[in-house]
Amino acid sequence: xxxxxxxxxxxxVSRDLGRRFARRIAAQPGVRRVIGVDVVPPxxxxxxxxxxxxxxxxxxxxxxxxxxxxxxxxxxxVIATPGSTGGRGPMKELxxxxxxxxxxACQKAPSVRRLxxxxxxxxxxxxxxxxxxxxxxMEPRRPPRSGYAKDVAEIEGYVRGMARRRPDVRVTMLxxxxxxxxxxxxxxxxxxxxxxxxxxxxxxxxxxxxxxSDLMAVLHHAVDxxxxxxxxxAGDGLLTLSQAVRRLRRPMVxxxxxxxxxxxxxxxxxxxxxxxxEQLAFLTYGRGVDTTRMRDELGFSPSYSTAExxxxxxxxxxxTGGRGARVVDELAGRLPAPAPTPALHGSDLDG
Amino acid sequence: xxSVEPPAEPPVEDLPxxxxxxxxxxxxxxxxxxxxxxxxxxxxxPTTAGRRAAARTQERNPLAQASPAQWLGALQTAAREVFGxxxxxxxxxxxxxxxxxxxxxxxxxxxxxxxEVTERFLLAALRPxxxxxxxxxxxxxxxxxxxxxxxxxxxxxxxIPVDGLMTMVSVHDHTGRFLRPxxxxxxxxxxxxxxxxxxSGATLACQEDAERMLRGGELVGVWPEGFKGVGKxxxxxxxxxxxxxxxxxxxxLRTGVPIVPLAVVGxxxxxxxxxxxPALARLLGLPYVPITPLFPWLGPLGLxxxxxxxxxxxxxxxxxxxxxxxxADDPMLVFDVTDQVRETIQQTLYRLLMDRDSVFG
Numbered sequence: 226x227x228x229x230x231x232x233x234x235x236x237x238v239s240r241d242l243g244r245r246f247a248r249r250i251a252a253q254p255g256v257r258r259v260i261g262v263d264v265v266p267p268x269x270x271x272x273x274x275x276x277x278x279x280x281x282x283x284x285x286x287x288x289x290x291x292x293x294x295x296x297x298x299x300x301x302x303v304i305a306t307p308g309s310t311g312g313r314g315p316m317k318e319l320x321x322x323x324x325x326x327x328x329x330a331c332q333k334a335p336s337v338r339r340l341x342x343x344x345x346x347x348x349x350x351x352x353x354x355x356x357x358x359x360x361x362x363m364e365p366r367r368p369p370r371s372g373y374a375k376d377v378a379e380i381e382g383y384v385r386g387m388a389r390r391r392p393d394v395r396v397t398m399l400x401x402x403x404x405x406x407x408x409x410x411x412x413x414x415x416x417x418x419x420x421x422x423x424x425x426x427x428x429x430x431x432x433x434x435x436x437x438s439d440l441m442a443v444l445h446h447a448v449d450x451x452x453x454x455x456x457x458x459a460g461d462g463l464l465t466l467s468q469a470v471r472r473l474r475r476p477m478v479x480x481x482x483x484x485x486x487x488x489x490x491x492x493x494x495x496x497x498x499x500x501x502x503e504q505l506a507f508l509t510y511g512r513g514v515d516t517t518r519m520r521d522e523l524g525f526s527p528s529y530s531t532a533e534x535x536x537x538x539x540x541x542x543x544x545t546g547g548r549g550a551r552v553v554d555e556l557a558g559r560l561p562a563p564a565p566t567p568a569l570h571g572s573d574l575d576g
Numbered sequence: 577x578x579s580v581e582p583p584a585e586p587p588v589e590d591l592p593x594x595x596x597x598x599x600x601x602x603x604x605x606x607x608x609x610x611x612x613x614x615x616x617x618x619x620x621x622p623t624t625a626g627r628r629a630a631a632r633t634q635e636r637n638p639l640a641q642a643s644p645a646q647w648l649g650a651l652q653t654a655a656r657e658v659f660g661x662x663x664x665x666x667x668x669x670x671x672x673x674x675x676x677x678x679x680x681x682x683x684x685x686x687x688x689x690x691x692e693v694t695e696r697f698l699l700a701a702l703r704p705x706x707x708x709x710x711x712x713x714x715x716x717x718x719x720x721x722x723x724x725x726x727x728x729x730x731x732x733x734x735x736i737p738v739d740g741l742m743t744m745v746s747v748h749d750h751t752g753r754f755l756r757p758x759x760x761x762x763x764x765x766x767x768x769x770x771x772x773x774x775x776s777g778a779t780l781a782c783q784e785d786a787e788r789m790l791r792g793g794e795l796v797g798v799w800p801e802g803f804k805g806v807g808k809x810x811x812x813x814x815x816x817x818x819x820x821x822x823x824x825x826x827x828x829l830r831t832g833v834p835i836v837p838l839a840v841v842g843x844x845x846x847x848x849x850x851x852x853x854p855a856l857a858r859l860l861g862l863p864y865v866p867i868t869p870l871f872p873w874l875g876p877l878g879l880x881x882x883x884x885x886x887x888x889x890x891x892x893x894x895x896x897x898x899x900x901x902x903x904a905d906d907p908m909l910v911f912d913v914t915d916q917v918r919e920t921i922q923q924t925l926y927r928l929l930m931d932r933d934s935v936f937g
Contacts, residue, residue: 353765356784357687363784427767429774431688463686465774471680481767510764513686550678557671559648 230257233448234295236281236327237302238271239263241408246301246441247274250448260293262286263302264319281323287330290337297339297448298331300324303380305345305373306412306499313372320376321383328387331394340396341447342384343440346433346457346514348377348400351506357431358515361400361455374503381455388453395453397523399443402459402514405534406437407541414538415498416508420545422470423488426479430466430511433459436529436537446525456523457514460531466508469535474544482509687756687789688774694754698776699745706745709883710842716890717750725790725833726893728755728797729824729917731816731840731925732805735847735866738881739840743797744776746888755797756789758824762803762863786827798824800914803863807852813844814929816922822914825896829904829913834893837917839924842886845935847871885937887928891920 233250237243238261251259251273261267261274262281279285281302290298303320331337349355350365369375381398388396403413416422435443435458443458470477480488482505489500500508519525529537652663659666676682676692684690706712720726730743740757747755757773758781764770779785781798789796799805804817828835851867871878894917903909 353770354761354780354782356782356788357779358784358788360784425767427769427771429688429771431684431686431774463684463688464680465684465688465690468680468682468684471678474679511688547679550675553671553675553678557668557675 231255231297232258232260232293232295233297233299234260234262234290234293235274235299235301236262236323237300237304238274238276239265239267240301240304241269241410242404242437242440243267243301244269244271244274246299246444248272249441249445250299253445258293260289260295262289281327282318284326284330286326287333290330290334294336295334296336298327298337298341299444299448300327300340300342301444303343303345303377305347306501317376320373321379324380324383328383332387332391337391337394339448339451340384340387340394341444342380342396342398343444344381344384344398344400344455345373345377346400346402346459346512347374347503347507348381349512349514350374351430351503351510351512353510355510355512358513359457360515361457361518369503372501372503395451397447397451397453398455399447400455400457400514401440401443402433402435402457402531404437404440405434405538407538409437409538412499412501412504416500416504417469417473417475417538418542419492419498420475421478422475423478423480423485424466424470425482425485425505425509428482428509430508431463431513432466432469432511432531433463433513434531434534434538435459435527436534439527439529439534442528443519443523443525447523450524452523454518454522456519456525457516458519458525458527459514459516460527460529460534461516462531463513464531464535466511471547472532472535473539473542474547474550476546684775687777687779687785689754689756689777690775691754691777694776695748698772699748702741702745703749706742706749706886709881710742710846710886711883712742712746712842712886712888714746714750714888714890716892717746719836719890719892720747720751720753720795721834721836721893722751722753723793725793725831726795726836727786727790727824727828727833728795728836728838728890729921730797730799730838731814731921732799732801733808733813733840734806734843734881735849735868736881737799737806738846739843740797740799742843742886743838743840743888747795747797751795753795756794757797758786758799760802781823783823783827786824787831790827790831790833800824807849807864807866809852810844810848810850814841814925816918816925819914819918822910825910825913825917826904828896829899829910832897834895834897835913835917836893837891837920837924839889839891839921839928840886841888841925841928841932842884845884846881848882882936884935885932887932889924889928891924894920 233256235243235247235250238247243263244261244267247259247261248271250256259274261271261276262279264278264280266276266278277289279289302323304316331340346359348365349359349363350367350369352366354366356363369378384396384398388394404411405414439460467477485508486500486505489498489505492498493500655663655667682690682692720728728743728747730739733739744755744757747753754777757778759773759778761780763773763778764780779789786796786798800819801817802820808817825835847866847868849866849868853865853867857863857865868878894913896913899909
């Protein structure tokens, strides 16, 4: 099949990131048709994307792939929170059974040449025994026993199985760090949107973020580049949780881990935020992934660093704290002859 | 103790302490300048003639009478008092520092290491303990490479791993480099300790992190005896425990960095461990719960370490870059090098013990 007549199938288009990616890829020259699949119709404008209302949990998806002669499949419908699906049971079913059906359909369809799966760094878990930076070859120190992390671990297993059985399909798995940006609705962004942020007392997690536009770019890049393999994808650099909260100018409330879990379940019933156990572990111990392979093999470099991604996310938030910094600013402004701070900044770090 | 005050500190190290203390000190002078400002007011009150009642209502809140200019003047005097003549840039620098801390505008590396807070707070806070309390004497600091990756291997003792902290201070004071310690996973499980450990540059003692740090050109510190060393009874002091599986040696071999053996004398006596409560330790998930002559009998006072005299000697670096590739996977060779390092440290310990006049000498 000629490369200039691609037909791309994108799953999970009812959600914002899936829909935007489908639109973006549809606008690309070289792509004949983009089919967006989901159980519920997308809320926003999908442009040239043809939407097919299909549940990837049942074999209808195989018919869609065969009928439309799909050659590239982008799987984005792995969800992190029960949210609208109505509970952990349906969520697991959508994630795991859905992926199984989709992969089975891809395996049977001779037209499929390319599979891109958006996975997550959650698959590495988060614990006190973790190495500082996970490379793609490392396993989680404690295999996940439940929740999203376990779903993703199972999904990755099926994807690897599929790659073994269909060596002619180039399979790229992108383990993305927490996606953040002004439009992203995810457990981590709703956590940072809380007016007062509860943090685990005595721990300062290391975090990495990926900007939403970089997620789009890396998926696009993966569809084009045709480099098979598994890659960690994250913005450069790390921030600690306390640093991130301070940069967002939000007050922090340190409390013991179990209390944060309790607050989390209250917030969940209030639909303000969702603290799953793996989220809590992540906010306690944090996680870092090594992105050398993303740069050298996949040939992708994100345009936002972790700090810049957070800053862009924070730009849309109204600060609820940061009084201390304002007081300091006030004082500095009152100094009769303010010394050039930027110069001192540099010499400070050297000294 | 007071007689062994450090004669002259390098100016680089003076800076952090100066910058730390004014925060605590800057408030009292400002507050104490209020009484200083008050004498001005009585002088103005009598001039407004003899209507004492009216004057009194105004005097209710003497602070409100001070004009902003007076306040500013008082503050300036106070600032000059604290920071000296160069108070403006000093204060600006202090404010810039606080601003950075409060807005999170400081860099951390991939292990969570915060150089600024480590240098200005952690090391500055530990320095008096190292200098005046333990009177640490460092020998062979020239054996620490000035640049590039190196692995400092030390004996471990003292019930609470104070020796690691003291080694960090001593290394930084003598070479200007930060020692990046490798810690047990317990360190990263405990609240507060874990946050401090990451900020001060520690990471988990595992093959991946050790090699990553050494490849990155860091000066890495490792205590291969682990809890067997820190938690050994006082009767077994200065007897090196087993050096694990020699994981640190294979990490050094894989990355080709030199191993610097370090012998620490003095840490054994800070909390002489004469007993252990294994049942409580199991309950708390700790490796041991120590009983020392002072703890737990004296409560928190029992946590004050005994002021033993410390000697730190860095031995000659052991090169690992002239072995053929794949040497790290040869268990025989790894054990040989491990034994060589262990033997060097043990012999140095014996020699240093002979050199030391007495435990508290």
